[in-house]
Amino acid sequence: MTRQLSSRWAADKAGEQPDRCLSFTLRGPWGHFRRIEGNIVKQTYRIIPRTTVAGLLAAVLGIERDGYYTLFAPENSAVAIEPVREIRTINMPMNTLSTAADNLQSLNGRGKVSVKLPDPTALRQQHNYEVLVEPGYRVDVALADEERYSQLRETLVAGESHYVPSLGLSEHLAEIEYHGEFTIEAEPRDGTVEIDSAVPNAVDDVELEPGTRCQVEESPAFMQKDAGGRTTTGFTTYMYNPDAETLDVRDANPVDVAGRTVVFV
Numbered sequence: 192m193t194r195q196l197s198s199r200w201a202a203d204k205a206g207e208q209p210d211r212c213l214s215f216t217l218r219g220p221w222g223h224f225r226r227i228e229g230n231i232v233k234q235t236y237r238i239i240p241r242t243t244v245a246g247l248l249a250a251v252l253g254i255e256r257d258g259y260y261t262l263f264a265p266e267n268s269a270v271a272i273e274p275v276r277e278i279r280t281i282n283m284p285m286n287t288l289s290t291a292a293d294n295l296q297s298l299n300g301r302g303k304v305s306v307k308l309p310d311p312t313a314l315r316q317q318h319n320y321e322v323l324v325e326p327g328y329r330v331d332v333a334l335a336d337e338e339r340y341s342q343l344r345e346t347l348v349a350g351e352s353h354y355v356p357s358l359g360l361s362e363h364l365a366e367i368e369y370h371g372e373f374t375i376e377a378e379p380r381d382g383t384v385e386i387d388s389a390v391p392n393a394v395d396d397v398e399l400e401p402g403t404r405c406q407v408e409e410s411p412a413f414m415q416k417d418a419g420g421r422t423t424t425g426f427t428t429y430m431y432n433p434d435a436e437t438l439d440v441r442d443a444n445p446v447d448v449a450g451r452t453v454v455f456v
Contacts, residue, residue: 209333214370222323222358232319237278238389238429240410253353257416267335271453273388276327278433283322376447383439388453389431396441
């Protein structure tokens with residue numbers, strides 16, 4: 192089925208900024224967005240990755256695991272992410288059970304429905320997880336798919352979610368506070384601009400005032416389905432202030448959303 196696309200994202204308008212977005216805040220007591228680099232300590236991204244935002248919103252809409260990658264493709268979506276709380280982490284030891292196929296056992300194997308679960312009698316493995324403490328992010332999202340966009344707006348207005356949202360790991364439950372639908376206003380600006388959101392792909396354009404803290408991280412941004420499940424097709428390098436304050440940036444193509452200056456990717 193072909194869905195209706197927003198006129199702002201018509202075929203000949205690909206790559207332009209959308210004219211409206213939905214805005215909400217994600218927060219919770221804990222969060223963990225697993226970094227793809229291997230390490231004894233399971234480290235976390237500080238800024239919620241764009242792919243995680245897409246997966247969370249797919250869960251809100253009830254879209255299956257590998258069914259939302261086109262919806263959040265770069266030509267079909269725009270996302271801005273702003274940390275609204277100081278970014279803090281701690282290392283937390285956790286006892287885990289292996290979910291490898293050889294370590295699963297069937298529940299009700301003789302019935303019509305069989306569920307495979309980790310063997311509860313197996314020895315636990317202890318891992319150190321780097322965990323975000325009380326993370327909070329303001330997210331602005333626009334979708335070219337008008338039907339899905341309207342569905343997401345109605346679901347957020349109702350305070351509902353098809354699946355329980357989480358901040359990375361399923362046990363780190365997330366609270367969603369919906370702020371509304373806002374116009375995206377692009378204003379030509381010369382010189383340096385104070386940006387509220389994390390700034391994507393602008394490592395050489397950030398100007399730091401004395402005492403300003405700034406960190407950089409690269410995280411997955413886009414995915415596609417393949418024979419093995421899914422593959423990351425694009426990354427974004429974010430610059431951000433871990434104190435949840437603004438950064439001064441040149442040539443960042445900022446826009447105004449509800450009095451906030453943000454950059455979409």
